[in-house]
Amino acid sequence: MTEWVPSRWLRVRLWFALALLGVGFVSLLHRAWQLQITDGDRYRQLAEEQVSQSIEIPPRRGRILDRAGGELAASAELDSVHANARQLAAKGLIDETIAKLAPVLKLEKRDLQKRLSDRKYFVWLKRRVSPEEARAVRELALPGVFVEREPRRYYPQRGLAGPLLGWAGLDSVGQEGLELSYDSLLRGTKAELPGLRDALGRAVLTDGAEEVDNVAGRDLVTSIDRFIQYRLERALEKGVHDHHAKAGVAVALDPRNGEIVAMAAVPSLNPNDPGDAPAKGARNRAVTDLLEPGSTMKTFSIAAALEAGIVKPDDNWFCENGRWPVGPAIIHDAEPIGAVTTTQVLAKSSNICTAKIAFRSGKERVREMLLRFGFARRTGVDLPGERAGDIRALPRMGPVDLATTSFGQGITATPLQIAAAYAAVANGGTWHKPHAMRRVVDNNGRTVSEWQPESRRVITAELAETLQKMLFAVTQKGGTAEHLSLPGYSFAGKTGTAQKAEHGHYSQDKWASSFVGFAPREDPRLVLYVMIDEPQGGHYGSVIAGPVWQETMIDALRWLGTPTSDVVVAAKPATPPMALPRDTGFVDGEAAPSDGEVPEFLGLGVREALLAARRAGLRIEIEGSGIAVGQDPGPGETVEPDGVCRVRFAPPG
Amino acid sequence: VSRKLLAVALSMATAGALIHVWVRLQIIAVGYDISRETKWRHDLVELNQRLAIELRARQDPAVIERLARTELKMVPPDPRAIRVLK
Numbered sequence: 001m002t003e004w005v006p007s008r009w010l011r012v013r014l015w016f017a018l019a020l021l022g023v024g025f026v027s028l029l030h031r032a033w034q035l036q037i038t039d040g041d042r043y044r045q046l047a048e049e050q051v052s053q054s055i056e057i058p059p060r061r062g063r064i065l066d067r068a069g070g071e072l073a074a075s076a077e078l079d080s081v082h083a084n085a086r087q088l089a090a091k092g093l094i095d096e097t098i099a100k101l102a103p104v105l106k107l108e109k110r111d112l113q114k115r116l117s118d119r120k121y122f123v124w125l126k127r128r129v130s131p132e133e134a135r136a137v138r139e140l141a142l143p144g145v146f147v148e149r150e151p152r153r154y155y156p157q158r159g160l161a162g163p164l165l166g167w168a169g170l171d172s173v174g175q176e177g178l179e180l181s182y183d184s185l186l187r188g189t190k191a192e193l194p195g196l197r198d199a200l201g202r203a204v205l206t207d208g209a210e211e212v213d214n215v216a217g218r219d220l221v222t223s224i225d226r227f228i229q230y231r232l233e234r235a236l237e238k239g240v241h242d243h244h245a246k247a248g249v250a251v252a253l254d255p256r257n258g259e260i261v262a263m264a265a266v267p268s269l270n271p272n273d274p275g276d277a278p279a280k281g282a283r284n285r286a287v288t289d290l291l292e293p294g295s296t297m298k299t300f301s302i303a304a305a306l307e308a309g310i311v312k313p314d315d316n317w318f319c320e321n322g323r324w325p326v327g328p329a330i331i332h333d334a335e336p337i338g339a340v341t342t343t344q345v346l347a348k349s350s351n352i353c354t355a356k357i358a359f360r361s362g363k364e365r366v367r368e369m370l371l372r373f374g375f376a377r378r379t380g381v382d383l384p385g386e387r388a389g390d391i392r393a394l395p396r397m398g399p400v401d402l403a404t405t406s407f408g409q410g411i412t413a414t415p416l417q418i419a420a421a422y423a424a425v426a427n428g429g430t431w432h433k434p435h436a437m438r439r440v441v442d443n444n445g446r447t448v449s450e451w452q453p454e455s456r457r458v459i460t461a462e463l464a465e466t467l468q469k470m471l472f473a474v475t476q477k478g479g480t481a482e483h484l485s486l487p488g489y490s491f492a493g494k495t496g497t498a499q500k501a502e503h504g505h506y507s508q509d510k511w512a513s514s515f516v517g518f519a520p521r522e523d524p525r526l527v528l529y530v531m532i533d534e535p536q537g538g539h540y541g542s543v544i545a546g547p548v549w550q551e552t553m554i555d556a557l558r559w560l561g562t563p564t565s566d567v568v569v570a571a572k573p574a575t576p577p578m579a580l581p582r583d584t585g586f587v588d589g590e591a592a593p594s595d596g597e598v599p600e601f602l603g604l605g606v607r608e609a610l611l612a613a614r615r616a617g618l619r620i621e622i623e624g625s626g627i628a629v630g631q632d633p634g635p636g637e638t639v640e641p642d643g644v645c646r647v648r649f650a651p652p653g
Numbered sequence: 654v655s656r657k658l659l660a661v662a663l664s665m666a667t668a669g670a671l672i673h674v675w676v677r678l679q680i681i682a683v684g685y686d687i688s689r690e691t692k693w694r695h696d697l698v699e700l701n702q703r704l705a706i707e708l709r710a711r712q713d714p715a716v717i718e719r720l721a722r723t724e725l726k727m728v729p730p731d732p733r734a735i736r737v738l739k
Binding site for chain 1: 666670699702703705706707709710712713714715735
């Protein structure tokens with residue numbers, strides 16, 4: 001067999017082909033080198049500019065929380081359906097799309113036709129659809145029809161604290177109340193993350209997504225107590241309704257630090273759907289409305305004289321039996337009053353004697369005391385729309401003006417100013433700047449900022465105590481608020497009954513009836529101001545506003561766990577807990593010190609278990625009702641001092 | 654020898670190119686995963702938020718009071734019947 005030898009011509013052709021391939025390969029290699037290495041950066045940049053895109057992360061608006069951490073306002077996303085009408089028209093899909101979408105979105109076909117008739121690139125078909133509707137639209141997979149998510153603000157407590165919270169609009173921008181005050185913190189920032197979009201428009205986050213958490217708005221933790229807010233709103237609504245009044249306003253402050261515990265106004269609004277409520281008078285009246293405070297101002301007029309040492313609480317005054325001319329004017333009392341002490345002047349709310357006391361003090365002292373308590377200037381509360389009020393300037397304050405100013409007419413103040421001033425009396429003489437914000441936290445619960453308290457001493461502790469005693473007399477026999485009562489608690493306060501100014505004169509039938517007070521008198525936990533505007537069929541503050549105050553305050557004190565002055569303390573055990581009779585009551589006595597040993601609760605009723613826990617120096621968590629059927633830790637085990645034992649109760653049998 | 658070297662060099666260049674492409678594809682795939690997981694996480698946070706709102710709405714004091722009064726026939730206790738333990 002002879003070896004095959006390629007012909008010369010064939011070898012030339014083979015070498016030629018090899019050379020061609022070699023040149024081609026080298027050319028390709030060169031080009032690849034050029035594309036990837038030499039000009040790689042430039043082409044990579046060009047490519048990224050074409051396909052890369054910042055992936056926009058819309059911010060989640062922060063929540064507004066009550067003092068216990070419950071949501072008063074929160075945001076969640078809802079689906080909305082939109083379409084590219086131009087694309088649908090170009091493909092001749094308008095009619096088919098309408099026929100399929102109308103039943104799914106529960107819309108009239110002509111409505112959809114109208115929306116799509118403009119042939120725009122972007123047309124909302126239906127916003128904020130239900131999850132079922134969104135799912136159905138997605139399943140239809142119609143070209144040119146898209147489902148997009150939009151954030152929506154919810155106020156899960158409905159109208160609770162509506163005027164105080166305000167609301168955020170469709171674009172998640174705060175419009176009123178706390179939503180407006182803290183808008184920049186709540187809103188968050190729109191984040192743009194580097195990423196790619198593929199041919200289908202899907203996001204490809206090639207650089208990770210760790211920044212996403214940082215774009216959410218901050219949460220605002222307020223001092224609002226949900227329960228007290230609710231009770232206050234219900235009582236105020238009832239008060240306004242019962243007296244066919246025009247409006248009402250109420251503020252509850254913690255006198256120890258100026259925190260706004262509750263703030264209510266009637267008419268109110270539901271921030272989920274504010275609609276035209278603001279046009280109908282729904283606003284945060286506690287800060288936006290100026291009123292003539294009436295007799296609630298007497299406390300401060302008398303304080304000026306007491307501080308100067310020119311008047312004593314037991315000084316005697318003659319109140320002219322209800323009628324006293326001052327210059328061209330005649331001052332009246334609601335009822336004729338004769339000789340009374342300074343304390344009784346306040347208790348009986350005599351305009352005439354308060355004016356006499358103010359004359360003895362002089363207008364400088366009276367005005368200076370009112371200014372010191374924060375009147376005629378904004379408190380600086382963290383709520384929008386606050387007004388300052390007005391006190392007549394000294395050069396323009398004649399004798400009649402001084403007299404009327406002393407009993408709260410001819411000056412203006414906001415309900416919040418009055419409440420803050422009384423809080424200063426209640427806490428021993430320190431004025432605290434009122435505020436609703438406690439702290440701001442990020443979405444990991446870390447505190448970002450806290451309220452920076454602002455306080456100033458306005459009167460001495462001794463003078464504050466004297467005023468507290470005088471205000472207590474208002475609620476006692478002979479005082480204007482004698483018929484108000486808080487079972488188990490002593491309290492102090494002042495009635496206010498102001499005629500409203502109308503067309504330059506005081507109206508004879510339009511009044512603002514108010515009551516402001518604090519409780520318990522010995523250690524005030526709450527200052528509450530209530531005003532009913534233009535009540536019908538009566539106008540005395542104690543009768544109109546008093547019941548609202550009383551109803552709210554008693555509920556609030558119980559809710560806060562404030563012990564009554566006739567507090568009942570469980571006794572030392574005379575017998576082991578198990579031997580206690582079923583109907584054992586609470587009797588006076590001292591609790592035994594705890595040795596940390598858990599008693600046996602099994603078989604006891606709730607009350608007996610509470611009693612046994614108290615004797616053992618334990619706190620118990622009660623679950624269910626009836627007879628104790630389980631406990632953790634078990635009997636005989638030990639717990640830390642002040643430890644908690646969980647006890648489960650079930651109905652007998 | 655030179656042919657062998659050329660073949661090895663070409664093989665290595667080809668393998669390097671393939672590895673480069675594979676890495677790029679992996680980056681894209683992981684990018685999709687991150688994107689999907691991010692969306693999933695976002696959806697879960699949204700769901701959590703909606704449930705929290707729903708829960709809070711059901712804890713509305715007005716709703717609870719209405720249920721207590723109408724369905725459970727409860728009434729507020731007499732103020733004198735309440736004692737706060739110190």
